[in-house]
Amino acid sequence: MELPLTVEIILKAVVVLAAFLTLPLAIGQTEHKVMAHMQGRLGPMEAGPHGIAQLVADGIKFVQKEDVTPAAADRWVFRLAPAVALIPYLVALAAIPWSAAWVAADVPASLLFVLAVTSVGIFGTLMAGWGSGNKYSLVGGMRAGAQLVSYELPMVLAAASVALAAGTLSLTGIAQAWSWWWLLWQLPGALVFLIAAVAELQRVPFDAPIADAEVVFGPYTEYSGLGFAFFLLAEYAGIVVMSLLFTVLFLGGWSGPWSDTLGPVWTLLKATMVAILILWLRIAWPRVREDQLQRLAWVVLVPVALVQLALTGVGVVVWG
Amino acid sequence: MTIEETGPESRQAGTERTPGALDLLKGLGKGLATTARTLARPAHTRQYPHTEPDLPERSHGVVALLEENCTSCMLCARECPSWCIYIDSHKETIEPTTEGGRARQHNVLDRFDIDFSLCMYCGICIEVCPFDALFWAPDFAYAEGDIRNLLHEKPRLGTWMTNVPDSALPEGYVRPGAAVAEAAATEPAPAEPAAAEPAEPADPSTPEADPSTPEREE
Numbered sequence: 001m002e003l004p005l006t007v008e009i010i011l012k013a014v015v016v017l018a019a020f021l022t023l024p025l026a027i028g029q030t031e032h033k034v035m036a037h038m039q040g041r042l043g044p045m046e047a048g049p050h051g052i053a054q055l056v057a058d059g060i061k062f063v064q065k066e067d068v069t070p071a072a073a074d075r076w077v078f079r080l081a082p083a084v085a086l087i088p089y090l091v092a093l094a095a096i097p098w099s100a101a102w103v104a105a106d107v108p109a110s111l112l113f114v115l116a117v118t119s120v121g122i123f124g125t126l127m128a129g130w131g132s133g134n135k136y137s138l139v140g141g142m143r144a145g146a147q148l149v150s151y152e153l154p155m156v157l158a159a160a161s162v163a164l165a166a167g168t169l170s171l172t173g174i175a176q177a178w179s180w181w182w183l184l185w186q187l188p189g190a191l192v193f194l195i196a197a198v199a200e201l202q203r204v205p206f207d208a209p210i211a212d213a214e215v216v217f218g219p220y221t222e223y224s225g226l227g228f229a230f231f232l233l234a235e236y237a238g239i240v241v242m243s244l245l246f247t248v249l250f251l252g253g254w255s256g257p258w259s260d261t262l263g264p265v266w267t268l269l270k271a272t273m274v275a276i277l278i279l280w281l282r283i284a285w286p287r288v289r290e291d292q293l294q295r296l297a298w299v300v301l302v303p304v305a306l307v308q309l310a311l312t313g314v315g316v317v318v319w320g
Numbered sequence: 321m322t323i324e325e326t327g328p329e330s331r332q333a334g335t336e337r338t339p340g341a342l343d344l345l346k347g348l349g350k351g352l353a354t355t356a357r358t359l360a361r362p363a364h365t366r367q368y369p370h371t372e373p374d375l376p377e378r379s380h381g382v383v384a385l386l387e388e389n390c391t392s393c394m395l396c397a398r399e400c401p402s403w404c405i406y407i408d409s410h411k412e413t414i415e416p417t418t419e420g421g422r423a424r425q426h427n428v429l430d431r432f433d434i435d436f437s438l439c440m441y442c443g444i445c446i447e448v449c450p451f452d453a454l455f456w457a458p459d460f461a462y463a464e465g466d467i468r469n470l471l472h473e474k475p476r477l478g479t480w481m482t483n484v485p486d487s488a489l490p491e492g493y494v495r496p497g498a499a500v501a502e503a504a505a506t507e508p509a510p511a512e513p514a515a516a517e518p519a520e521p522a523d524p525s526t527p528e529a530d531p532s533t534p535e536r537e538e
Contacts, residue, residue, distance in 0.1 A: 037358070037359045038355040038359045039358065040361070040363050040364045041365050042363045042367070045367060280352065283355050284352045284355040285351055
């Protein structure tokens with residue numbers, strides 16, 4: 001099964017792009033339906049059987065809409081922002097392994113790579129906030145920036161704990177080194193990582209940057225048409241990436257019965273569970289105030305993550 | 321776990337204890353549990369265009385006109401906050417029925433239109449009508465493609481009377497269709513339409529009839 005290198009690269013790129021375009025839609029559709037039923041509604045029912053094509057219809061609607069650039073906007077920054085928000089998740093998706101063999105770009109230190117790349121996405125939000133020429137956008141963008149600075153630290157610390165336990169920075173290596181009792185050993189780190197991931201995605205309860213009652217729609221206020229759709233897509237692509245990353249780091253990725261053949265299925269299943277949990281939080285919980293949000297990061301998450309790191313260090317020295 | 325350190329102190333501060341970290345976690349858990357429980361149950365939604373809604377008979381859907389009760393007194397048109405009722409009438413003379421009697425005049429309704437593109441469904445016209453000529457009907461599906469077609473005239477306003485619940489109708493009034501059916505069902509019926517007839521003609525001298533009607537409840 002030896003393919004020429006160029007063919008292999010193109011094939012992998014196409015597969016990753018296909019996954020990047022379908023998985024966020026699947027998450028979005030799941031959110032529509034799960035949220036509706038959790039609120040006693042049915043959700044979209046008209047576009048296809050049980051509204052299965054609702055997001056396709058939405059996409060067609062977005063394409064038809066006028067793409068307005070405000071006169072006060074910093075034109076190029078404004079136009080470029082949606083792409084900057086979206087592309088990093090595509091790159092991150094390529095480096096996350098679905099099984100030992102199913103990884104598009106198996107770079108060394110892929111954990112570092114994925115974390116670094118996903119952090120670039122926030123620049124899109126900041127650019128949107130700054131470039132829109134709108135005070136609400138600016139405030140929202142600054143909130144998003146502050147949120148990222150606060151939550152990146154506990155997230156990286158929690159990820160570092162797993163890397164320390166596995167003795168490698170490669171995601172494939174981490175998932176292979178994982179065993180079931182890490183679920184307990186790395187539990188505080190896992191919780192910190194999950195909370196920080198939700199905060200970084202600016203999802204409820206950490207959606208102060210787009211708090212509609214305060215800043216309209218934050219950095220995305222001035223966007224319409226495809227630009228707006230790209231930001232939405234980036235949000236759901238972010239959920240996909242973070243769920244997969246959480247699965248690989250804390251849930252053992254593709255480990256499970258018959259993982260040799262069913263590996264990717266296990267990854268997908270676990271990641272789906274994590275994604276649904278992230279969606280569930282949005283439906284069940286209220287929004288956290290801006291100061292509470294910062295307090296949670298610095299007073300709770302960072303200390304817990306540091307304790308977890310120490311715990312992992314002790315564990316590695318004692319058992320390793 | 322770490323926030324709990326501040327919890328007990330703030331609880332002792334006042335008699336009404338402020339919620340601590342544990343209450344917070346409990347509340348978050350409750351939110352998750354409630355949404356999960358709702359997820360497990362069937363939805364409350366009814367898919368409207370595919371299944372008709374099951375409305376209570378007293379629903380405020382549209383304003384129906386009982387034309388024979390209208391005296392063209394203009395009270396509804398004057399009280400309407402959005403000025404959407406249009407009434408035209410003329411006077412006709414009733415010749416004396418007995419010899420040496422005096423001829424009387426009465427109003428004949430020429431035009432009674434309600435512009436439902438302006439109507440805000442406040443129901444003041446129905447409340448204010450002393451002659452029980454206006455009613456709430458539960459009909460609601462009368463949308464039009466052109467806003468001008470929402471100006472409905474007497475005949476259309478009259479058709480909505482069919483769905484006005486019996487309990488809302490004035491005492492003694494018998495529907496045109498129901499009168500025949502009832503006559504067949506009960507023996508002393510012939511007297512009934514006769515009794516209903518004098519009550520309903522536009523007779524300004526009998527405004528006492530209205531307080532007894534259930535329409536006044538609200």
